[in-house]
Amino acid sequence: MSVKVKTLDDLTLPPPGADSPLSTQEYFINMGPQHPATHGVLRLLLRLDGENVREVIPVLGYIHRGIEKIGENSSYRQTIHLVDRLDYLSALMNNWVVSMVVERAAGIETNDRIEYIRTIMAELQRLQSHTLWWGVIGMDLGAFTPFLYGFRDREYATDIFEETIGARLTMNYIQPGGLMNDIHPNFVKRTKEFLEYLKPKIDEYDELVSGNAIIQKRLVNIGILSAEDAISFGTTGPVLRASGVPYDLRKIEPYGVYGKVEFDVAVGQAGDSWDRYIVRVMEMRESVKIIEQLIDNIPEGDYMTVKVAKAIKPPEGRYYGHLETARGVIGCFIVSDGKDKPYRFHLRTPNFNNLWCLTKIAKGWKIADLVAIASSLDIVIPDIDR
């Protein structure tokens, strides 16, 4: 058996008029690595016919930092700070998934207080991430002002994190066996204030953007991802739910204290950009609901159940755990050989899978639609490249 390995140079343009009734010459154009629409250093190689997108070829690796290799050479606690920097908008959830797998592998127990705080923090982070996304999709569609509004509201959540955790973005807060430190005395009060502040703001989002005729024209029935395709591409999170598959790990395999709260899973119907948009807006309201149910009931207890100084050495084996971040399912796969460092440290990141459906759903639309579709997928590039 001999396997042919290709390179980018193998890409060729079809002869004029191959894909369209007119005798037009297609051309390649690079969107990225530095392009305002790609939210980072994603490079999309586009094959265009005028304004029409014929093919999207994502070229990755412009922020491939080798986190899996570093993880293999770090102790279990050290891997936590690496995953912060993957999907930095879901940093706490990324901390949590590693902690979850390590806890399961090493048989570490946590208490209710820890799980309550983890859940609240995760939902706050989801809110923070979605407000940012809402601003960015506005900007990608050409309206600059939503961007500022989204960031304005995000600041309040950042303040809450900063007070308890000390960091604004890369939290490194949820540890195997507990939390880095206890919540700040003001935490409960300020979180409630934030929720009261945010609820009318979500309505304002609807008024400013969701109800706008141009926004709807740009999103409705554009970039349709069918449920079968969505599953086949392995998409998760709001992208999959927008296609009508009610797959939410918070509901299906409740972790943390999600089993104790009432909330609905926002599900779309058509799987177009608009559904992906509206599912996220609905999720914001659900997150508010979840936090409201939990914030008054945080039980007493320790915030850490194990000694931090002691190295964690899980028994030999292969462990896989996953949970729902703001963008989808993050999975952590750890292979332990009984030492204090993982033998193999692999992360199944949501954006990696979500990105690839772009190659299908953006085909045939215009460049402007490609930007809108990419934005509705809510991609964070370092999460893809790792």
Add this chain to the structure above:
Amino acid sequence: MGIEQTAPAPGDSNSNFLLTTLDDVVSWARKNSLWPLTFGTSCCAIEMMMATGASRHDISRFGAEVVRATPRQADLLIVAGTIVKRMAPVLRRLYEQMAEPRYVIATGSCTISGGPFIYHSYTTLRGISDVVPVDVFVPGCPPRPEALFYGILTLQKLIQEEETIGKPGYRRKPVTAALPPNMSIDEIKEEMAKLLEQQAIVKDPLKGDSTEFMRGR
């Protein structure tokens, strides 16, 4: 180019009043009109957006909200985030596409030293100063928006000191815009106020230590 050149002796040909005044005016315009390029690779980019985008921090007060998407029109390259081997040529190219005068602020540990990705990473560059000449380093992982502002204010100070007409090619060694440790909030405020009022005593660079200088590019 690229060769170190010693600074001229004190009082040498730069005592022209008109040129000095013109220098001041041009430097004033340049430092007050730093249009950044939209360039962010990872986490630091979010904090940079918090600084440039968010209404709380509001970079527009300094006239730097005109974020340009094309390097041709930008003055300031804020390198926000890790640069890996594959990205390095792109970064260099972006820098070269920018029109003179151009300034570079490197934010975050990754751009200074590689940050958390120094060991065992087969791609992450350990600092970007090999790729592009950096004017100001802003440490932090990621640096707060306030820290970025401090970096921008430091850069403004540097630009004001610069001799723009007589010696247009001079470029300083990079400066780290980090506040000293154990500073209280009040002291930071004082320092910021001082910078804002432009009353910081500017040492004449040409009459100072000549080793501070190095021919850029």
Add this chain to the structure above:
Amino acid sequence: MEKAALLETITALIPNAKVIEEGVDRPAIELPPAHLPEAAKLLHDTDDFAFDMLCAHTAIDRIDDGKFELIYQLYSTKFHHYLMLSVKVDREHPVVPSVSSVWRIAQWHEREVYDLFGVLYDNHPDLRRLFLEDDWQGHPLRKDYRDDFMLTME
């Protein structure tokens, strides 16, 4: 389906499958590489399993055994059950059949594994490096990977 019942049905349907008992936290089977495509098709299409989603695919460099262990994490959106598929290939000639015709996302997961481990996938439509440049030498996630640039703490 319960774990035991699921494994029983699978082994009945795919005779080459060997159940992994130890060191896993979910139902797991091991397959010889040659039987991978047909087994994948069965797992995907049979209504009892309906493993329609490939959550993750990666490799483990078992350098002491001279093997690469390829891991496929499967999930069924219909029955909400999981399966871990393990395939061991020779480290010297790491060629396995591709499953990208069954799960579309496998195409890119396989490219990633090729890029970082050097496992070659037969019948892959577009086998290219994913993260590293096309002219990169070596495969960095192999345990014996060394280059001049990388700093190690040894």
Add this chain to the structure above:
Amino acid sequence: MTAFSSFLFNYLNGVTANVYEPVSVATRAAEVWAHEPWLAIGWLALGMAVMLGFLVVIGMGLIYGERKIAGHFQCRLGPMRVGWHGLLQVIADTLKLLVKEDVVPAKADKVLHVLAPVLAIMATLLALAIVPATPWFQLIDVNIGVIYVTAVGSIGVLGVLIGGWSSNNKWSLLGAMRAGAQIISYEVSATLALLIIVLFAGSLQLSTIVESQADGWWIWRSHLAGIVAFFTFLIASTAELNRTPFDLPEGESELTAGFHTEYSGMRFAFFFLAEFINMFVASAIAATLFLGGWMPFQIAGLDGFNAVMQAIPPGVWFAVKTGGLIFLLMWFRWTFPRLRIDQLMGLEWKFLLPVGFVNLLFAAVLILMGWYFAPIPA
């Protein structure tokens, strides 16, 4: 010097007694050309100097205003640090752009690359020349003013097209093509809207059109036709100006910077300035044709009110009307998202153009039947 003193006299007289004699600078120069040629040249030089000053002040003022207004729309302050409330910000920007390196890409068509921004700014300057800002100040009063404005406006698109093509950059080319398609399409609707007022006023000359509105502005004197024409013109001119929601040629999130991707320094500033001056010209033309130009707001029967309105100098009226329209354009920009290219063309060819034609027909019927509020001025 007699002419100067008589001008001063006329002006003061005009302000106090509301007796205006609309005479353009070019007319004054032509009058004295035969016997006092130097004075004629003086008039022209004065006119040009004022126009240049006007250009710079308007351009900078609009840029400053846009940034401040945008800032306040976005819950922030806008420029604050350079000068009092950032007043000197635009001066700093201009100075910086002046002394910035001017890059011409190696594989660009150098001649055309240099020519394009000049064309763009020239078109705006030519259009600015005929704007009747006040009765006593208009650079040149062409008797085919309306046609002149639309004709000169089309030179601007040449600048954009040439700029995008000569840059040898695919993003620039895409932006230029979008601009070409968009501006040429919307020009049709804008011209149709202007034609309606031409029909009502019975003249192509801008000063005559302003005078014809002494009894009431065309926007309400002409029943529905004027209002429809006004909004058509507003939409079409927003599209011609490449401003949100029609900013496709430079749509930042799609085409990096569109047609001026490869422009830097002063040449970029020319495009930038041209956009803002164009905004002024479009608003001024809309104010002149639909809102009565420098004519004060009058309500028949309310003599006291009318007297107060007339006491306000015409220049202020003009500035207020134009400023209001400019603010509206800025409001659009900071609220609306962007349309897609096919939706944009659909809006023009499937909606605005039919509406424009029907409206023209309707206006023609109105005039034939004399069904509008005041008689055509003789």
